[in-house]
Each structure stands twice: as structure tokens, then as C-alpha cells.
Amino acid sequence: xxxxxxxxxxxxxxxxxxxxxxxxxxxxxxxxxxxxxxxxxxxxxxxxxxxxxxxxxxxxxxxxxxxxxxxxxxxxxxxxxxxxxxxxxxxxxxxxxxxxxxxxxxxxxxxxxxxxx
Amino acid sequence: xxxxxxxxxxxxxxxxxxxxxxxxxxxxxxxxxxxxxxxxxxxxxxxxxxxxxxxxxxxxxxxxxxxxxxxxxxxxxxxxxxxxxxxxxxxxxxxxxxxxxxxxxxxxxxxxxxxxxxxxxxxxxxxxxxxxxxxxxxxxxxxxxxxxxxxxxxxxxxxxxxxxxxxxxxxxxxxxxxxxxxxxxxxxxxxxxxxxxxxxxxxxxxxxxxxxxxxxxxxxxxxxxxxxxxxxxxxxxxxxxxxxxxxxxxxxxxxxxxxxxxxxxxxxxxxxxxx
Numbered sequence: 001x002x003x004x005x006x007x008x009x010x011x012x013x014x015x016x017x018x019x020x021x022x023x024x025x026x027x028x029x030x031x032x033x034x035x036x037x038x039x040x041x042x043x044x045x046x047x048x049x050x051x052x053x054x055x056x057x058x059x060x061x062x063x064x065x066x067x068x069x070x071x072x073x074x075x076x077x078x079x080x081x082x083x084x085x086x087x088x089x090x091x092x093x094x095x096x097x098x099x100x101x102x103x104x105x106x107x108x109x110x111x112x113x114x115x116x117x
Numbered sequence: 118x119x120x121x122x123x124x125x126x127x128x129x130x131x132x133x134x135x136x137x138x139x140x141x142x143x144x145x146x147x148x149x150x151x152x153x154x155x156x157x158x159x160x161x162x163x164x165x166x167x168x169x170x171x172x173x174x175x176x177x178x179x180x181x182x183x184x185x186x187x188x189x190x191x192x193x194x195x196x197x198x199x200x201x202x203x204x205x206x207x208x209x210x211x212x213x214x215x216x217x218x219x220x221x222x223x224x225x226x227x228x229x230x231x232x233x234x235x236x237x238x239x240x241x242x243x244x245x246x247x248x249x250x251x252x253x254x255x256x257x258x259x260x261x262x263x264x265x266x267x268x269x270x271x272x273x274x275x276x277x278x279x280x281x282x283x284x285x286x287x288x289x290x291x292x293x294x295x296x297x298x299x300x301x302x303x304x305x306x307x308x309x310x311x312x313x314x315x316x317x318x319x320x321x322x323x324x325x326x327x328x329x330x331x332x333x334x335x336x337x338x339x340x341x342x343x344x345x346x347x348x349x350x351x352x353x354x355x356x357x358x359x360x361x362x363x364x365x366x367x368x369x370x371x372x373x374x375x376x377x378x379x380x381x382x383x384x385x386x387x388x389x390x391x392x
Contacts, residue, residue: 028313084256085247086240088197089230090314098318099252099301 028055032097032106036065039080039111043069049105054094058087065110080109080116124374128358129279131158133204134214137169140188143221145176153214157277158201158358159378161242162187162194163232164275173219182221186229189217193228197241202383205356206307210390239271242379246270249303249380250289252319253372258289274378282378289380290373297329298322298369304382306340316340322369332371333364336384343386356385 031051038044045068052061062077071077080086081100097106109115132155139149152172156165163185170185187194189207194217208215224231232238246267250259259267266285273282292299299322306316316339322330336343336355344364345351354361357375376382 081248082251082256084251084260085244087244087248088241092314095317 028053028092028094030054030094032094032101033104034061034093034097035105035107037107037109039109039115040113042077042111045069052093054092054097056093057089058091058093058096059089061093061108062089062110071112075112078111078114080111081106083109084116086116121374125283126279128375129159129282129378131201131358132156133158133200136214136216137166137172137187137219138216139173139176140218140220140222143173143177144181146178147176149173149176156200156204156215158199158204160200160274160277161198161238162196162200162203164235164238165200169219173221177221184221184224184231184233186220186224187217188220189215193225195229196232196238197230199377199379199383201358201377202307202385205359205385206309206387209356209359209385209387235275239275242271242274243267245379245381246289249376252301252303253289253292253299253380255300258291262288270378286378286380296323297327299372302335302368302372302382303376303380304335304372304384306336306343306384306386308340308343308386309388310386320368322367322372330368331364332362332366332368335368336364340386351389354387354389356387357382 031053034050034052036045036048036050045065058079062079065079066075066077078086081096087096093106100106135154135156137152137154139145143149150172152169154166154169156162166185166187173185174182187196189203192207194203194207204215247256247259250256262285269285270282272278273285301319302322304317304320307314308316318339320330320335320338324330332355333344343353343355345353355364357371362371362375372382
């Protein structure tokens with residue numbers, strides 16, 4: 001699982017390079033903005049806003065967050081959309097963004113125990 | 118003339134005759150007989166196959182047996198997809214019974230989620246219902262329900278109790294009359310011809326101008342390849358619960374009557390069989 005698949009963006013993105021030619025990029029490789037929010041006793045990510053490839057799965061993102069937060073192997077991570085449902089681990093973030101994104105980003109809440117069932 | 122409510126029953130009680138065969142590579146103490154079962158279209162493989170596991174555990178060395186998983190013609194079957202969707206996608210237009218191969222070794226982690234207990238299925242099912250309601254009602258209806266109401270939805274599915282399930286599910290099918298339908302329709306379009314999982318986007322049942330959207334409108338917006346142009350031979354079937362509803366059917370009606378218990382319309386696009 002390579003970390004260079006996503007790039008942290010804490011401030012509005014500067015145009016450091018020319019905008020990519022959309023037609024040449026596979027839809028799954030296009031990136032969407034994800035905002036990660038901690039719930040309960042879950043540690044807060046230093047970098048909260050990430051540009052993530054649409055084709056990335058919730059499981060893959062969850063593993064990334066766990067590694068970033070240096071969680072123990074035994075500690076589980078639960079991810080929620082709209083503070084209401086936990087998407088399937090194989091669900092792609094691009095689809096979640098299309099259906100539940102707002103202000104051009106997908107907000108995901110994460111916690112170490114079940115929060116919203 | 119059939120009542121709309123009869124459609125709900127027909128959907129709920131849909132069954133697929135299935136033959137479970139043990140994978141030839143499994144080491145057995147004696148010959149493994151196939152096991153026949155009528156699978157509910159609207160349920161999940163790991164919820165209804167405890168008897169299959171028990172049957173094959175009698176002939177294999179149980180010390181060696183790992184988590185049971187299923188495969189059809191080389192394709193691992195995702196237990197978290199409704200059974201009817203798996204059948205329509207992979208095995209419709211083939212001779213019944215549906216022949217599924219059972220495995221107890223080499224679990225394909227890349228293709229399948231693990232299912233260690235029924236509570237995992239319950240969590241997945243309830244999450245799907247919540248996701249559907251997030252689209253239909255901004256989660257207002259499902260959040261207004263009590264924990265025991267949620268439990269009733271699950272128990273209804275688990276125990277095949279149509280009345281118990283629908284006593285609660287009817288609330289999730291309501292909408293303000295002035296809106297003409299749900300906010301967005303929960304749907305997933307599966308295609309055999311691509312390795313992309315499924316198409317799911319925001320789509321309204323009624324246009325801002327007041328036009329009622331049909332199944333055809335949805336397919337045109339989401340996957341126009343599935344529709345054939347005038348004069349051209351039909352290449353694809355748009356299948357829900359094993360049938361091809363008329364493309365003129367209002368999407369709102371389909372959502373209320375042909376959704377799975379998880380409140381999603383699962384639509385399969387499959388190539389027209391060549392005889």
C-alpha cells in the first residue's frame with residue numbers, strides 16, 4: 001500500500017503544476033478531497049485533509065489511518081459517513097464522494113469503537 | 118389484478134434452487150454428496166448456509182477446515198452481495214439448479230470479505246439500510262427509529278418473516294406527498310462486462326421540472342451502453358430480481374416495490390444470451 005498514492009493538502013491547493021488532462025486519467029485515478037475527523041478517544045490526525053484517488057477503498061484508507069496514527073495491531077478502526085453508517089470495507093471513496101460529499105469534499109469520521117452502530 | 122402488495126411478497130419469497138458441491142481438492146474421509154437448497158434471493162450466502170457447512174464438515178477433516186467460502190465457475194462469490202444479485206450477474210440463463218462450489222481452504226482475501234459470525238452480516242445489512250436512508254431521507258427516518266425497530270428489520274430478514282420486516286420497513290418507504298418521492302433513489306448497477314464494482318450516484322425520482330423518471334431514464338443517465346438504439350438488435354438485459362422490468366416503469370415505484378430488504382435497487386446489466 002503506497003503512501004504516495006495520496007498527497008496531503010492542508011491549505012487550498014496551489015497550482016504547482018499544470019492541471020492534468022482529464023481525458024487521459026482513468027476515472028479511478030482522479031482524486032477527491034477527504035476530511036478525516038476523530039471521534040471519541042481516537043487520536044486526531046495532524047493532517048486532516050487528504051487528496052485520495054477515487055478508486056481507493058475504505059479498507060485501504062482505514063489501514064493508512066491506522067499506520068499514520070501508529071495504532072496497535074489489535075486496535076480496530078471504524079469509519080463512518082454522515083455520522084450515520086459504516087461503509088463496506090471494499091467500498092470506493094469516489095462513490096461515497098459522489099453520493100455523500102458536500103462542499104467538494106467527503107467527510108469521514110473515524111473511531112476506535114463503534115459510534116453509530 | 119395483482120395488488121402492488123403482492124409484488125412485495127413475490128420479491129421477498131423469490132428462491133433459487135442451488136446445488137452445493139465440495140471442491141475436488143478438499144481432502145475427504147469419504148465421498149462428499151452434493152447438498153441441495155432453495156436459496157432466498159433477498160438474503161446473504163453466509164446467513165443461509167449453516168446446513169451446508171454442517172453437511173460437508175461430516176466428510177472433511179474439521180481440524181483442517183478454515184472459513185467456508187463459495188465460488189461459481191472460478192469466481193469467488195461475495196457473501197455481502199444479495200444472493201439474487203450474484204445469481205443474476207453470474208448464472209442467469211444457465212440450467213438450474215445453480216451449481217456452487219464450496220471451499221474450506223485458501224480463502225481469497227483479495228476478493229472476499231471475511232464473515233466470522235452472523236453479527237457481521239447484521240452490521241453490514243443495517244449499514245446498507247442506513248446508507249439507503251441517507252439517500253432517501255437524509256437519514257431522518259432511520260434515525261427516528263429505536264434500536265428495537267432496527268433489530269426488527271434484521272430479525273425479519275434472518276427468520277424470513279415478511280410481516281415482521283415490512284411492519285417496520287414501510288416507514289422507510291414513506292415520503293412527503295408534496296415531494297413526489299424520495300430525495301435520491303438508492304440504486305446500484307452491476308455490469309458483468311467490466312471489473313468495476315458497481316455504479317452508484319445521486320439520482321432524483323422526479324426532475325426539478327416535475328417529470329417522473331423511469332428505469333430507462335436512469336439507465337440512460339448512468340449506463341447508456343445498456344440500452345439499444347432504435348433498429349439495432351438488443352445486446353443487454355436490464356435485470357432486477359431475475360426479471361426485465363419495462364424501461365417505462367417509474368423509478369420511484371421500483372424503489373418502493375423492487376428494492377431488496379437493504380432498501381437498495383440492485384440492477385444487473387447482462388449480455389443477451391446467444392442460443
